Amino acid sequence: MDWSKIKTIFIITFLILDVYLLFQFMKVRDANKYEVATEASFEEKLKADEITYGDLPKTSIKGQYLSSTPKTFTKGDLAKLKGQTFSLKDENNTLQVTLDKPIQLSAKFEPADLSAFFKDNILFGEHYQFWEKNDKKNTITYLQQYDSFPLYKNIKGMITFTLNADNQIISYQQTYLEDFNTLTAKEEILAPLKAIETLHQKGVLKPKSKITKIELGYSSMVKLAASQVLAPTWRFVVNDKESLFVNAFEGQIIDFNSDENSKVE
Numbered sequence: 001m002d003w004s005k006i007k008t009i010f011i012i013t014f015l016i017l018d019v020y021l022l023f024q025f026m027k028v029r030d031a032n033k034y035e036v037a038t039e040a041s042f043e044e045k046l047k048a049d050e051i052t053y054g055d056l057p058k059t060s061i062k063g064q065y066l067s068s069t070p071k072t073f074t075k076g077d078l079a080k081l082k083g084q085t086f087s088l089k090d091e092n093n094t095l096q097v098t099l100d101k102p103i104q105l106s107a108k109f110e111p112a113d114l115s116a117f118f119k120d121n122i123l124f125g126e127h128y129q130f131w132e133k134n135d136k137k138n139t140i141t142y143l144q145q146y147d148s149f150p151l152y153k154n155i156k157g158m159i160t161f162t163l164n165a166d167n168q169i170i171s172y173q174q175t176y177l178e179d180f181n182t183l184t185a186k187e188e189i190l191a192p193l194k195a196i197e198t199l200h201q202k203g204v205l206k207p208k209s210k211i212t213k214i215e216l217g218y219s220s221m222v223k224l225a226a227s228q229v230l231a232p233t234w235r236f237v238v239n240d241k242e243s244l245f246v247n248a249f250e251g252q253i254i255d256f257n258s259d260e261n262s263k264v265e
Contacts, residue, residue: 042193042197042200045200046196046200049200049207049208049209050207050208051200051205051207051208051209051210051211052209052210052211053196053210053211053214054211054212054213054214056191056192056193056214057191057192060188060189060191061188061189061216062186062187062188062189063186063187063189063216063232063248063249064182064183064184064185064186064187064232065182065183065184065221065229065230065231065249066146066180066181066182066183066218066229066230067179067180067181067183067227067228067229067230068146068157068177068178068179068180068181068227068228068230069177069178069179069226069227069228070093070156070175070176070177070178070226070228071093071175071176071177071178072091072092072093073088073092073093073095073123073176074092077095077123078095080123081097081121081123082121083099083100083101083121084097084098084099084100084121085097085098085099085100086098093156093175094173094174094175095123095173095174095175096171096173097171097172097173097174098170098171099169099170099171099172102164102166102168102169102170103117103168103169104166104167104168105163105167105168105169107167109133109140111130114140122159122174123174123176124176127144127145127176128142128143128144128145128159129142129143129145129150130142131143131150138162138163138164139160139161139162139163140160140161140163140169141158141159141160141161142158142159142160142161143157143158144157144158144175144176144177145217146177146180146218146230149216149217149218150215150217150218150235151177151217151218151219151220151230152217152218152219152233152235152245152254152256153219153256154177154219154220154228155175156175156176156177156220156228157175157176157177158174158175159172159173159174159175160172160173177228183229187249189216189232189248189249190234190246190247190248190249190251192214192234192236194251195234195236195246195248195251196211196236198246198251198252198253199236199244199246199253202253204244204253205236205238205244209238209239210238210239211236211237211238212237212238212239212240213235213236213237213240214234214235214236214237215234215235215237216232216233216234216235216248217232217233217235218230218231218232218233219231219233219245219247219254219256221247231247231248231249231250232247232248232249233245233246233247233248233254234246234248
């Protein structure tokens with residue numbers, strides 16, 4: 001047996017293996033470089049467009065799909081309402097209430113002004129959080145929350161107060177979602193910077209915008225009369241005024257004004 005030839009073959013084989021491993025390493029390194037360069041490039045684009053944002057989460061966040069059903073209000077629920085005249089509609093899923101005594105609000109409304117009323121007079125009042133006061137429509141809206149996460153603009157989980165010309169609350173409409181269940185195991189959601197990139201690429205995030213708030217909640221993917229499927233959703237508040245929403249799993253921009261997001265089948 002020619003050991004010299006065998007030795008040469010082994011050396012050549014190991015050289016080929018080393019070259020292959022080096023080639024694979026270079027591919028991975030270049031891919032990582034490209035990913036970093038791409039992210040840096042996007043941040044440069046934001047800087048060029050004078051778009052700013054605050055601190056972003058430094059660790060990955062996990063979420064999951066949920067299901068829920070609209071509550072059917074019962075006689076037992078209604079018996080708890082004092083000083084209120086009520087009626088039910090939408091197969092008892094919507095509670096319409098007129099206050100026997102209007103609630104006078106101060107000139108500058110603060111959500112804390114209604115804390116006591118929510119605690120003593122609103123069914124499941126602890127499950128709602130303030131959303132907005134609309135002076136044009138004379139309304140104040142509260143959104144239901146799940147596990148401290150708001151359910152964005154969900155018509156089946158919302159309270160809308162109506163004000164009169166004297167800045168008094170005279171009535172409200174309430175819906176409520178219940179029987180929340182997890183549909184999937186928790187998995188990593190879209191990083192907020194990637195969601196911002198989507199908004200920027202689609203032209204929704206305009207130059208010189210300032211993202212003043214970033215929060216995570218849920219929005220409805222499927223709205224049926226008997227049930228809903230909810231997905232984690234990023235909300236970006238721009239210039240303390242406009243809210244932009246991105247599905248935190250699939251990355252689509254959510255337009256709550258579209259027919260697809262407003263109707264219930």
